[in-house]
Amino acid sequence: MSDFIVGLTGGIGSGKSAAAARFTEHGIAAIDADVAAREVVEPGQPALAAIAERFGPDVLLANGELNRAKLREIIFNNAEHKTWLESLLHPLIRQRIADFLQAATSPYALLVSPLLVESNQKEMVDNVVVVDVPEAIQLERTMARDGNTEQLVRNIMAAQATREQRSAAANFVIDNSADLASLYLQVDDIHRQLLLLAEA
Template sequence: MNSPVEKPWILGLTGGIGSGKSAAAQHFIDLGVHLVDADHAARWVVEPGRPALAQITEHFGDGVLQANGELDRAALRKLIFEVPDERRWLEALLHPLIAQEIASHLARAESPYAILVSPLLIESGQYAMTQRVLVIDAPEHLQIERTLARDQTSAEQVHAILKAQATRQDRLLHANDVVVNDRDLAWLHNEVERLHHFYLTLRGGQS
């Protein structure tokens, strides 16, 4: 008799802004690993025609919609930024929906393990959906340098984002694996390949 196919185990992948998390994620995809991006899931749940968008509009009014019926993120951000209670209301609505969305996409994985990549893996509690956590880490001066080179943003804004994201200590406390990405892309690709081969040997994400 054929033994049942084991369900893929889930690796959580996270890192601060400018750490190289996205470059690492892309290389895992290139190696054939099924990957779900929590940021994409957060966008999918508020698409026109989905129940969440109707509830958001009902709560905040039509001012949070663009002319084409899509969510106006900037308008919504402004509303919740100023009123913590409104932010909590929105999070209570969206977090369970995002978790469901992520779970249903992860369930389609056909690779031996699948990846949930999320900048807020630790803060949002999404790491509870994973069996193992990989943190892409980088010295803060490099995070700032890379982000300034990539985004049209100010050093103040980068510092504000760094403050809002989980502290490095917090992320590292939850990490099973850490890659300090302070070299070039070729080196990062090598590290990802090394981890990938190791992950293929793991059952359920634990060594």
Template sequence: MIVGVTGGIASGKSTVARAFASLGIPWVDADDVAREVVEPGEPALAEIAERFGARVLDADGRLNRRALREIVFADPQERRWLESVTHPRIRERLMAHLERLQAGEAPYGLLVSPLLFESGQRELVARALVIDVPEAVQIARTAARDDVDEAQARAIVAAQLPRAERLARADDVLDNGGSEAEMRRRVAELDRRYRELATQPATPNTRGAP
């Protein structure tokens, strides 16, 4: 069984995933895969550079993520173009990673993805766990973590799936606005539940997954 872990920017998805990992649960991070597909030599990076020019590359020919982010979050059309280039490649690699994860001995695994719903990756998982924090917390954390001003942090949050819609599409929700101890307690509860679900023969392995 694969559980999709998603949430808005700076909601603590990776922190929650590491808490599951401490209980023996493996995970695949869609953000890591997204970085793989735009490494030097990858076709996606060549397409991005052709469209936006040298301003989105650094001196070593690697993607300048901050420059690209400023472009695509200012123009929804450019963001949609970028997604059309990267999302199919990300999905293909994710499926390969999930195949290897499913071949392991863990009772279930995680697919951690900020775009689980938006990119169609929901089809790859049996359940969707949403990590939730108030938008004000997202904005403050994003500004501090990514060294952007509040206006850009707000634009990033606004460009994502609305919080209410994300929650409405969740199978499970973990409120990550409290202490780390509370988060770990909730993760332990979910882990017990997922282990039980994974042993039930009727539980689907994935939905459209490999």
């Protein structure tokens, strides 16, 4: 097991995935909390049955998979539904992440999570790397990538930690307002520092 766990986070559209991909190019084992979250609601999983029971068949697609857009619409317009969903999913996601980190054998392991600072996942890591961009860039990138309305993206951003909260929790901050080459240079530099910390 990797004894040193690093959390990688950033707001929606900040470029977490691109940064994570660069860390894995260095041979670092990484688990994405979003992927773990998708796995716990796959067809056949008890959590998916519980979600369908609460919100009705509209939250399922014709193939039996979760209709994410529909669920997102429901929970971002109703705090009570959001709380219920989080209390169902967070313990399952946390267990899946813990199992992965337990099995990782790289010098340090990476937990990629958009809600690292807001959730209790922060307790699972020894160091925090934040990918940061101005809110205007977050909006622009997310709308272009997901085809979402500006209002929906703003609602998602409002549910996440602020840039200030994330920066306050960070051991390292990556400024991703420039190009990919700039992002990679920063990741490479942080990777070298994390290797030293992991050894220590």
